[in-house]
Amino acid sequence: MNKKKHLYYRFKGFYPIVIDIETSGLDSNINAILEIALITFKIDKNGWLKKDQIIHFHIKPFLNSKINYESLIHNKININSSLRGAISEYNAFNKIIKLITKKMKKNLCNRSIIVAHNVVFDHNFIMSSIERLGITINPFHPFTTFDTSTISSFIIGQNILFKACKKIGLYFNMKYSHSALYDSLLTASLFCKLINKFKFKKKK
Template sequence: MSDKEKSPLAKRFRGFMPVVVDVETAGFNAQTDALLEIACIPILMNETGKLYQGEAFNAHLEPFAGANLEQSSLEFTGIKLDSPFRKSIAQDEKQAIRKIFKALKEIKNAHGCRQCILVGHNAHFDLAFLNALIARTNSKSQSPFHAFSVLDTASLSALAYGHTVLAKTCKMAGIEFDNDHAHSALYDTQKTAELFCQIFNELPMLPIACETQTDTNHDEVL
């Protein structure tokens, strides 16, 4: 796709479509600990060049066979694995992630983007669990995400607001944040997406960056 055919969103992020991702887990080790919730929200651009949240895709996941479950992590997130409601909606990892990937690919293609880039608050934590999930489910060919590049709202928040904690940064930015809903993958993703959009919408690109935004080398990595 030539530069002239690229959408403004694709041009803004060098062919990438930002997708905010948050995971809730049963520990900190992506290789051994269960991934229990995942939520993804694509970031889109309106006709005036402002970023906004697209449709959210989320799933409660069944722990993979042999997964480690740290009780302290379950207590921290408040996830109750034996909850009748959770049992009724929890999905198989492979089925859930491939459905999400399919939806994201359709949106990515519709906006002329070549790949998704993960946006997260302390993003490499989320990426590690996402990549482990991709490996477990043999979904590499289905994944629309760049394997290692991310956009981190903790770093962006340090630049824009001088703080890195999501809840505190949201409040500093004038974004409502309810701690009673925190540590839900969907809620945290929505708030991270709102923060990401606000930072980019309030801090536009420098003129020199706009003038040099002509990179068309699809083999280059961030």
């Protein structure tokens, strides 16, 4: 089988990508994404789903966004620190969409599917950002998602991220939780393990 078509076949033309975000609050219309991490996937020569590329940005709050300081305590983000190396929401999303579009074309996929733990939260923020920025070519499916919380609950009986990781044999360090980068890496590893339990081959 053509390797480029393998990921396409496994997810019926959809390109899964793990996304984790840290925000300035819970309302996707008025609160800002402050950190975002994305993990892409590939299928190895033996048909196993593997993590591929990491994309990670710290983001400046958009103009007139609301900052909930309880959220900043929770995610330990100092929005005024120059050490964050934060870029604008516009620049971050332009880079993200260019990379995802390139990955989708390489794998012959026609739409990207957001994978996240409790995915509704992440999906709402991503869609709100894209709409606010006036981005006309949106690679993400408008409503279909893969929720690792739901999948984990069904397959291994755990829906909390660190408990699901522990149950499936992944080490989760609570010290680094609520970092978009760390949580996305663990979510991607969890997703791979869950999907690889049901590896299948294309019928000839």
